[in-house]
Amino acid sequence: MGDEQRNLSIVRTVEQLWIDEKLDQLDQYFANEQSHDRPPGVPQGIEGAKMAHRGSMQSFKDRKLEMKDIFAAGDKVFVRSTFSAQYMGGVPGIPAPAGGVPIKDIQSWSVYRLKDGKIVEHWGLNDGFAIAMQAGALQMPQMAGAARR
Numbered sequence: 001m002g003d004e005q006r007n008l009s010i011v012r013t014v015e016q017l018w019i020d021e022k023l024d025q026l027d028q029y030f031a032n033e034q035s036h037d038r039p040p041g042v043p044q045g046i047e048g049a050k051m052a053h054r055g056s057m058q059s060f061k062d063r064k065l066e067m068k069d070i071f072a073a074g075d076k077v078f079v080r081s082t083f084s085a086q087y088m089g090g091v092p093g094i095p096a097p098a099g100g101v102p103i104k105d106i107q108s109w110s111v112y113r114l115k116d117g118k119i120v121e122h123w124g125l126n127d128g129f130a131i132a133m134q135a136g137a138l139q140m141p142q143m144a145g146a147a148r149r
Helices: 004-020 046-058 128-135
Strands: 030-035 062-075 076-087 102-113 117-125
Touching: 004 062, 004 076, 004 102, 004 117, 030 046, 046 062, 076 128, 102 128
Parallel strands: 030 117
Antiparallel strands: 062 076, 076 102, 102 117
């Protein structure tokens, strides 16, 4: 198995462990990982990733994640997923009504860089704009031509 195929396999496994909430099994796949998407106050490394994940699980109840694309190039693996959940609030600037609000098909992208079979860097992006719109915190802007119809 080549490095790219091995890296794909590792990232598929890691993504599934996150989905299955098997955080205790993740450490073996990370080597002093540097994340480029952590909020202030959340430490680097796998412990910081677990902390961020736990916080996310409080904000997004009954989260269902579906991997749409995964591919490798060199030492990097890209993953595009969508998730649906009951948004309970907790993301700064995006309130939720009591009892939460359903959100669906939110885009989530991750890029992992691996070295010697371990994850050493991560970049991640979730579509906060879509979360805010579906949660009712933002309204779709009216297009100039559409408002006159």
